[in-house]
Amino acid sequence: MSAPDLSLGLAALLGALQGVAEFLPISSSGHLALAERVAGLEAGAGGHSFNIVVHAGTLLAVLIHYRDDLLAIARGVLRPGHVPKSMPDATGLSGHARSDSQGHAVSGSAPTDARALLFALVLGTLPLAAALAPPVEDLVIAAEHHPRAIGVCFLVTAAMLGFAEWRTRRQHRPQEVPRPLQALLIGLAQLLAILPGISRSGSTIAAAMALGLGRLPAARFSFLLAIPAILGASLKEAIGLMKHGLPAADPLAFLVGFLVSFVVGVATLRVLLVLLVRVGVLPFVPYLVVLGLAVLALG
Template identity: 35%
Template sequence: MSFLQLLLIAVVQGVTEFLPISSSGHLILIPKLTDLPDQGPLIDVAVHVGTLAAIIVYFWRDAWGLARGGFASVGIGTAPAERRLFWYIAAGTVPAVILGLFLKTGGYLEGFRSTTLVAVNLIIYGVLLGIADRVGRQEKSFEDLSLKDAVIVGLAQALALIPGTSRSGVTMTAARFLGYTRVESARFSFLLSIPAIAGAGLLAVLDLAEATAAMQRDALIAGALTFVAAILTMVFLMNFLKRASMTVFVVYRVAMGAALLIFFT
């Protein structure tokens, strides 16, 4: 795989993973809109791991709090608030883990690489994001997280395994319906993604060990480039949401979905 293709994939992933416009959907579109070969699911997971590293670095205080909560849960240290947060995030991760394992072991993931599916989901979940952002109150912060809210947003996250949905988009949609502010919805979404993406990355390591040297090199390069693009995107998004609504993302999703339906169906 050429460096230019790896760079394109990394930039697309790094930008679209955090903007609520569906990273998996855009990754699927790269070979369909260009003459480039399909990068395959291994590269897709590698670039997701690159975004995971960016989340941990950008939200290092929150990530460290989650780690402390995990240690406290097994008797190492005392951090009751962090321990509670750790278990809430764990509970919110369960739905995506169960559905992800089911889809992977059943061989259903390849069947999702459909332009029509991406287009329809871009539109449907884009409209839902717009509704949630308009009617949702802006009163809750991440510190107000409850077990019920964590599970609800976790169930929404599981839907993002279907391309075009957008993991960040659907979890922010759920959080906004629950009354979290735009900035806190994004923060909630990104932290909830840590164990989910880490789990997918762990499975990818097993596949990577069996891959050719060239595929291993491509995966590492793509992951590293994605990390840089993701950090820059998070800085932009967290500042953007302090002063603007989700409308621009809703318009983009609906327009992109409509265009795909027109040109590819």
């Protein structure tokens, strides 16, 4: 996206799209790539810098929503001899619905071990190192310029969500925190999301649910795992921009994109958690199937 082409209205639209698609398991990268293509915008330094800004907005939404979990983990790092093991439950909601439509618990009413969660997050982050390999970067760049590849990835996300929902409906005692091997597998699922069209939240929530976590603990682990992923990707993009020079851009458009992505992200995250409690991830499957097939047909 060329920075001079970024009007305030388009910045707000793309910020809202990022705020919705980052949290709903439908792939923000895939939707942004398609939206920019439909709008006739060219990828470039301005687009990369704007993407950093709107991702920062959704990152702030995660930090605020899960602040109690992050504080508990921070106490474990800073005061290891005095950290309480109990974590906030996985809802982040106001305490109303805590079971799914079949009456099964989907959030953890039992205390979560903060140290176990921190260890799982560290393990889940390790596979991201593979994203730095040049062949992987080349694959991502190629996929961004081929709509049909994005369409296939939408269908892959749909398949993962459908399988995860099928698996989780057969579980009677869901876990709160993934075990070490499970955390690594969820991290590998997150690595797949470097491809546009494969949802980061969708792949990690689906993997966590398929491996035995309840819906809301899976969402919590997914979004906490997003923090180092988004920070790392943003830092990498920022370093690249500084090496090649910052593009000419309207600071107000960037501010609008940031604020809209943050506000919409906060609201969307809460909506997603309520949906997970009530209906699970299955409603997103037909949307992704229709979108994926449409992109394949039109691409």
